[in-house]
Amino acid sequence: MKKKKIVVIGGDAAGMSAASKIRREQPDFVIIVFEKSEFTSYSACGIPYFISGKVENLEDLIVRSPSEFIKKYKIDVKILHEVLELDTDNNKVLVHNYSDKTQFWETYDELLIATGGKPFCPDVANRTADGIFGIQTLNSGKKVATYISEYQPKIAVIIGGGYIGLEMAEALILKGIKVTIVNRSTEVMSTLDPDMGKKVNEVLQNLGVTIYNSESLAYFDEQLGKVISVVTDKRTLQTDLVILGMGTAPNTSFLQKSKIKLVENGAIKVNRMQRTNIKNVWAAGDCAETKNLVSKKNFYIALGTVANKTGLVAGTNMAGGDLKFPGVVATAVCKICVYEIARVGLLESECKALKVDFVYTIIKSKTRAHYYPEAKDIWVKLIAEKRSGKLLGGQIIGEEGAAKRIDVLATALHSKLTLQNIIDLDLSYAPPFSPVWDPVQTAARKLIGMI
The missing domain is CATH 3.50.50.60 (FAD/NAD(P)-binding domain)
Incomplete structure (x- = not known):
């Protein structure tokens, strides 16, 4: 047979x-x-950490x-x-x-x-010049690391302010390279609402990153086959290295x-x-x-x-089975140096497109009890349906201990929980881990009063 x-x-x-x-x-x-x-079978998400040196060996991925x-x-x-x-x-x-x-x-x-x-790049002049890299495969990460080792670039331009752009910004900062981000949107991280994207802008600037928002790539300049500058619709930026972070x-x-x-x-x-x-x-x-x-x-x-x-x-x-994939709630996290960024569910713009009557709030809290050493700032944004109080989305920005709180909101979205359900959750508490009211619950308490 x-x-x-x-x-x-x-x-x-x-x-x-x-x-x-x-x-x-x-x-x-x-x-x-x-x-x-x-x-085969490698962690593409680990590529920026190999380039930064946090992961020493490519084989570890x-x-x-x-x-x-x-x-x-x-x-x-x-x-x-x-x-x-x-x-x-x-x-x-x-x-x-x-x-x-x-x-x-x-x-x-x-x-x-x-x-x-595959990394997106518009069909612009000199897009194939040496020193221009998309970050998608393990081989691409290997090429970037080799290029940095061989040419010792001092200046880098990242095109795009999404997850790849931010993670690569961290990698290049840790390699001692001056980073500039050119971003077509009004704020970085278009997967966040603009008010939260603005906070990410501030985070990046605190780390010494130069950002040009609302600016589009026009073409690349090259010399002897190697990229020497990025030309946008507003300026020319000299560079030794270009990372494409315009999405996948x-x-x-x-x-x-x-x-x-x-x-x-x-x-x-x-x-x-x-x-x-x-x-x-x-x-x-x-x-x-x-x-x-x-x-x-x-x-x-x-x-x-x-x-x-x-x-x-x-x-x-x-193989002959009968399994269905239910779907996702678009949960994602990323990190740039000490800062963590997370999101889940819908943005305000998506709620408007769906004609959902919604409310939202942003709160500032602490990752630990305020008196505990090294308690850090955390911002939480929640979006909920106005009539029912059902959670629609959430976004979090903060330092250590901030991002994984998004999993509470992801679970809430999968379970179709309301703001009151989130407030009632028996979440863990001890001063080294959280205030007595976890920041996601503090945000829910504030937002429920607006329904």
Whole structure:
């Protein structure tokens, strides 16, 4: 009897989570993974910390090597292999082998697309000059670290003020590099409301970062093939290094001529089982859309947590199971030096677009009891539905101990809790950890009076 053949495109979080789950459930399946880079199953989120030197060895970010997948799990991982084209009518993919520069067609019974995301960069002059880097793959992190070691840059410009931009700002500050951020929005962190984004601006400026908001990239200047300046619509900034932090786009350009259905931004449309519009083709991770449990709308979000979870769901179903991915509440955290930033749920602008009648508040509190040594400032913003008091979203900025409080609000959103429910939660208290009223509860107490 012919063994079922699974082909996975992409060997990182979603792809290898799926492949590993399929192997656990189906020991006899043939599983082939095509990965464009030389690495598999690694922590892309750890890349800035490798560049900064906080993580000493690149290998520490690798969960399992290609050889381990082959020997221990009998998963045929083919690194330096890129899938160029799909033929879903005949169940095959066109593969380019970078090692010997050959191409071949590989057949499949079931196919998983887990190609992740790619750093966005507009099509501007000299975008391919040396010294310009997107931060997405382990290989890209390795290249940045090598470039810094070799050229010892003194000045860096980061294009974009999102998660990648802020985490890379920290990495470069720790390397002694002067950082400037060019940001198209009115404030950094467009995943926060502008009033909270303004506080992040202040945090960055306190760390010595120069910020130019409401400013767009025009092009790059280069000399002898190496970037020497960033030209915006308002100024020219001399630089030794450029980091692209303008967000992530689904890595799906190779699907444009296929029969796989894509949404407007290029993400793959999937159902709750991670199945595409083609019955035996699945998709998971940063290349696929998902559902926002608060807005009840499908949307795109590129996070390692979502990639691993959707990969597990896809793998379960490809192995014959019946598992559905419920969606997410868009929980995210990041850190820049001593400051922590977190968000969950909806922004004010999203509430307005949904025509939800809402109220919000921002409170300033302390991460510990005010009298306890090293108690730090924390700001909490909560958004709630005006009539019901149901929580809609939250944002937190502060120092050590601030960001993980967002998990309380994430749990509240998953459970559809109201402000009163949050106030009633039996949260832990001791002076080294929190005031007697935790800051998220203090914010809920203030906001409930506005309903």
